[in-house]
Structures are given as C-alpha cells and as structure tokens.
Amino acid sequence: MMQHVKEPTHVRGHILDVVITRDTVGTVSNVVVTDPELSVSLGSISKDHNAVIFNAKASKPAPVRKTVTFRKLRAISIETFKQDNTDRNTI
Template sequence: MMQHVKEPTHVRGHTLDAVITRDTVDTVSNVVVTDPGLSVGSGNFSKDHYAVIFNARASQRAQVRKTVTFRKLRKINIEIFKLEYHRVRNTI
C-alpha cells in the first residue's frame, strides 16, 4: 500500500488526511496540499485543515459480450414436447 500525501494536512504539522492506493503505479498523481480558504458560518476562515487535491486515474473494464440463446416458447409443439419429456424421463 502506498500513502500519496507526503506533507502535513493540519496547521500543527500532522498528516490527518490520507490518499492510499494498493500499488505504486501512477493511479494517483499531482497530489497537492493547499489552504482552501473556506469560511465558517460566522464569515471567518477555517485555518486548521488543508485540502488535498489530486488526480486519480480510473479505468473501466471492457464490456464482455455474452451470447444468449433461448427458445421461442410459442413455437414449441406441446404434444411433441410431452412425448419427448416422457421418453427422456423413462430412460433415467
């Protein structure tokens, strides 16, 4: 596992935020820790946490085409089906 945040994300020098991946390849890049300058409800700026901004590479698996075969039930001759069913059942 790899932690991509390499610098503190709190004003007191602690790394509180993490971006962790299972590998060391370029799944995550351009990790930046920055002051977002967000204001709290009173209009003052929140200064104790920084924002972690990064690019994440995401890939989508190739869709697999599956062939589905089925019988058209309306085209089945019920009498022939019954005869075939009884014939097979008697051989088991």
C-alpha cells in the same frame, strides 16, 4: 500499498486525509495539499484541515460478452421443453 499524501493535512501538523493505492506506478499524480480558503460569514477562517487535490488514472473495464440462448415462447413445443428439463435434471 502506497500513501501519496506526504505532508500534513491538519492544522496541528498531522496527516488526516490520505490517498492510498495498491501500486506505485502512475495511478495517482500531482498530489497537492492546499488551504481550501473556507470562511464563515464574519470573515474568520473556519477550518481544521486542508484539502487534498490529485489526479487519478482510472480505466473502464472492457464489457464482458455473454451469449444467451432462449426459446421463442410462441413456438415452444411442450414435449420438447419437458424432455429438456428432464435431461438437465439428470446431469
């Protein structure tokens, strides 16, 4: 496990916001802790921790192909269907 945030994210000097990955190679890059510059309507800053911005590499897994066979319901033979079910139950 690797923690990618290396500097304090809380105004009191603690790391509260984390980015953790399983590996150390290239999954997360360009981690930046920055002031989000949020303010209340009176103009004073209202925050207790900074924002963590980073790039993450993610890939979509390849789709799993599955062959499905089925009977045409209008062309089904009841006797063959019964026999197939009997054969399956004895396995």
